[in-house]
Amino acid sequence: MLAFAIRRLFEAAFVMVTVALLAFVLFRFVGDPVNQMVGQDTSLEDRLRLRQELGLDDPIVVQFARFLGNAARFDFGISYQMKQPVTAIIVERAPATFELALAAALFSILLGIPIGVYTGIHRDSWLSKIFMTVSLLGVSLPTFLIGILLIYVFAVTLGVLPSFGRGEVVRIGFWRTGFLTVSGLKALILPAITLGLFQMTLITRLVRSEMLEVLRTDYIKFARARGLTDRAINFGHALKNTLVPVITVIGLQLGLVIAFSIITETVFQWPGMGLMFIQAVQNADIPVMAGYLLLVAFLFVLINFIVDLVYVRVDPRIRIYGRGA
Amino acid sequence: MKLKTLVVTSALAFVLASAPAAAKTFRYAFQGDLNALDPYTLNESFTLGALGNVMEGLTKRDKDLKIIPGLAERWEIVDPLKWRFYLRKGVKFHNGEDFTADDVVFSTERMRSPASQIKSRAPADMKAVKVDDHTVDFVLTSPNPILNAEWDTWYMFSKKWSEANGATQAQAASATSLNPFALKANGTGPFMIASHEPGVKTVFKPNPNWWGKPEHNLTEVVFQTIKSDATRVAALLSGDIDMMDPAPVQDIERVKASPNATVLIGPEIRTIFLNLDSFRDELLYSNVKGKNPFKDARVRKAIYQAIDIEAIHNKVMRGMSVNSALMISPLLYSRAAEFKRHPYDVAAAKKLLTEAGYPQGFEVEMDCPNDRYVNDEGICQAVAQMLSRIDIKVKLNSMPKAKYFEKAGPTKKYDSSFNLLGWTPGSLDSWNVIANIIGCRDADGKGATFNYGGYCNPKLTELNKQILVEVDTKKRDELIAEAFRINHEEAGVIPLHQQSLIWGVSKKVQMVQRADNQILFYWVKMQ
Numbered sequence: 135m136l137a138f139a140i141r142r143l144f145e146a147a148f149v150m151v152t153v154a155l156l157a158f159v160l161f162r163f164v165g166d167p168v169n170q171m172v173g174q175d176t177s178l179e180d181r182l183r184l185r186q187e188l189g190l191d192d193p194i195v196v197q198f199a200r201f202l203g204n205a206a207r208f209d210f211g212i213s214y215q216m217k218q219p220v221t222a223i224i225v226e227r228a229p230a231t232f233e234l235a236l237a238a239a240l241f242s243i244l245l246g247i248p249i250g251v252y253t254g255i256h257r258d259s260w261l262s263k264i265f266m267t268v269s270l271l272g273v274s275l276p277t278f279l280i281g282i283l284l285i286y287v288f289a290v291t292l293g294v295l296p297s298f299g300r301g302e303v304v305r306i307g308f309w310r311t312g313f314l315t316v317s318g319l320k321a322l323i324l325p326a327i328t329l330g331l332f333q334m335t336l337i338t339r340l341v342r343s344e345m346l347e348v349l350r351t352d353y354i355k356f357a358r359a360r361g362l363t364d365r366a367i368n369f370g371h372a373l374k375n376t377l378v379p380v381i382t383v384i385g386l387q388l389g390l391v392i393a394f395s396i397i398t399e400t401v402f403q404w405p406g407m408g409l410m411f412i413q414a415v416q417n418a419d420i421p422v423m424a425g426y427l428l429l430v431a432f433l434f435v436l437i438n439f440i441v442d443l444v445y446v447r448v449d450p451r452i453r454i455y456g457r458g459a
Numbered sequence: 460m461k462l463k464t465l466v467v468t469s470a471l472a473f474v475l476a477s478a479p480a481a482a483k484t485f486r487y488a489f490q491g492d493l494n495a496l497d498p499y500t501l502n503e504s505f506t507l508g509a510l511g512n513v514m515e516g517l518t519k520r521d522k523d524l525k526i527i528p529g530l531a532e533r534w535e536i537v538d539p540l541k542w543r544f545y546l547r548k549g550v551k552f553h554n555g556e557d558f559t560a561d562d563v564v565f566s567t568e569r570m571r572s573p574a575s576q577i578k579s580r581a582p583a584d585m586k587a588v589k590v591d592d593h594t595v596d597f598v599l600t601s602p603n604p605i606l607n608a609e610w611d612t613w614y615m616f617s618k619k620w621s622e623a624n625g626a627t628q629a630q631a632a633s634a635t636s637l638n639p640f641a642l643k644a645n646g647t648g649p650f651m652i653a654s655h656e657p658g659v660k661t662v663f664k665p666n667p668n669w670w671g672k673p674e675h676n677l678t679e680v681v682f683q684t685i686k687s688d689a690t691r692v693a694a695l696l697s698g699d700i701d702m703m704d705p706a707p708v709q710d711i712e713r714v715k716a717s718p719n720a721t722v723l724i725g726p727e728i729r730t731i732f733l734n735l736d737s738f739r740d741e742l743l744y745s746n747v748k749g750k751n752p753f754k755d756a757r758v759r760k761a762i763y764q765a766i767d768i769e770a771i772h773n774k775v776m777r778g779m780s781v782n783s784a785l786m787i788s789p790l791l792y793s794r795a796a797e798f799k800r801h802p803y804d805v806a807a808a809k810k811l812l813t814e815a816g817y818p819q820g821f822e823v824e825m826d827c828p829n830d831r832y833v834n835d836e837g838i839c840q841a842v843a844q845m846l847s848r849i850d851i852k853v854k855l856n857s858m859p860k861a862k863y864f865e866k867a868g869p870t871k872k873y874d875s876s877f878n879l880l881g882w883t884p885g886s887l888d889s890w891n892v893i894a895n896i897i898g899c900r901d902a903d904g905k906g907a908t909f910n911y912g913g914y915c916n917p918k919l920t921e922l923n924k925q926i927l928v929e930v931d932t933k934k935r936d937e938l939i940a941e942a943f944r945i946n947h948e949e950a951g952v953i954p955l956h957q958q959s960l961i962w963g964v965s966k967k968v969q970m971v972q973r974a975d976n977q978i979l980f981y982w983v984k985m986q
Contacts, residue, residue, distance in 0.1 A: 165861030166870045173502020175579040178904045217495045289697040297694040403685045405659040418861035
């Protein structure tokens, strides 16, 4: 078990360094950050001096080594645009993204599983057909479009929900939460649906197909033969057995929801990390981009690591393999 | 009983007292962020505009961009090398300190601190000399007729406060530690910063002790960034915000059709133009080898005349532009009316090109930003199309601005043969255009750095020097006309148009749209 964990850790470190390197190579192509930092009247000398001060003229190897050295100490430098340390900006922006991701995940789980179960059991009912059609839309419509559509219906036409932003927030320590105010909760609804819709349809379809499979198995037939109630069979036996793969997928999807909240955050001007990243890309704000990419890579590595450890506990075959290694 | 009466009366008194000052919150949104609050660290019109509500310069500009007194009541030119400014008395900073001549002298030093982005506000060898507490002399080494042209956005800092807050210098863009000042502001203006979250939200409150007479009726102003065009429009239509900039061209009709909002459209002072590399002896990105066709004025003029500017105005800009014969907005140059565009004439263009020795045309690559100016990429596509009619085959490279300015600009030594650029002269004066855009430069960019094509006529360098020091307005305008005429005749840099400002505004709001695109809410009235 320990050997397995250590090997996984090494792999994780390797992934992180690779991501850092890839990100760094990409930064060579995002353009000139200096032009985004100065006004048009800034003299050529001042521009060149700034390039030098930022170390943009150093050989790429030197720049990369410096970046890795600092990143190992969680120092990603100062944002070119916001003039604040990247770590501080991420700490400030992360709560917004995490709250949105949590709301989106809850929305997708709390709706996705029941709908999946229902459509699994009542395969041919008209309601199931409606659910499946809607879920097909959810999978195929781009997030951007769904967000704009929701804004036009609920904010512009009906005027019941805010069109953008996070509403009033309450500060608890460094964490600014929107969960505690009415405007904060109202502002959360549309972005959470936009972000969670794809995941919800995914969970629905997964639960449905797992249910269909489980309901065909022998032990369900035996349970029926013994005269157990439908309720006990469907929820006590069938659903329980479908959940193992579903939980794995949900875990991985949570990482995806955080990483890909970029579009949703842009559409709703949600002040989270995704929006911060998009702004950084446009202004070639390299320190912010680097910090964000590494953070996302770290999240994925961490989630994968945890999932792997859970597997080891659940699946004896991996345990034996791990011991042998 | 008595107590009850007292309570009722005081409650009534409270209601009466607060009734006239009913809360009027003006909410506005812009596509970009308001980051650092030090106006010396970013020379950009949105930031300077937002902070222009909080801080003030010695001069101001009125609704038509005319220079008017600001923190200086008046000024006089004692002799061509000495300008005397008389400061307004009784002006206080937001923290209660008096504004005096010491603050002006200090702000002059601060404006020149190494990381300052507004060094161009005054000549580097200008001296600020305190005469008394409310008089300052500015001593020059050569005459400068437009000395105070940009002083409306050279905001005055409090010396004491800056020293107490470690803000005596503009924060270096490359600083490795955070200047706490970057998130604070202490000015003399009609509004104060109540709270500031960079990239998210900034709240302004009126300054009750402002020296002037307020022309607004606001009790609070909230600024928020909304990046996405569609969301900004939706926020305006739903009433979540009262004003937004810019309104996307394609949404103008929708905003107009809505019951609670409309658009404000006006000319902007930014000019959009085309640069042709006439600097190199051989074009970098072309099939013409051994020579450079753009060095020939006939080829440049052929390109000029092959551009159907009306089509760009109608189709690409949907009417939201003013075609321009000049490299500066007609609002900013008194003799602009004397200049007319070379007519759109494909036959004449083809003839010029044949005379120059390119009857078969040639191929060239064009670089174009796609997120900097209104429909920038569309304009380039249209130009490429139009040039194909005179057999100049243009291969278009569109790219984000960060990439574009790196490639086409001095960073990569003007690695471009043909490109599109826009320019607003910071001083709102023609000299700025001659010095930065149509004057000569060397391969590294010394000289007219923003002359991305490197067009050069030595006569312009000479005129540039004369215009800089000529104090007689009439003579000066004549020299400027001569410079513009040379560029016009030789088609050195090819002007296209001034784009329009398009703001979305709630019908509850009355406001001034100034052509420099500064959003000044000290002129906002709300119903």
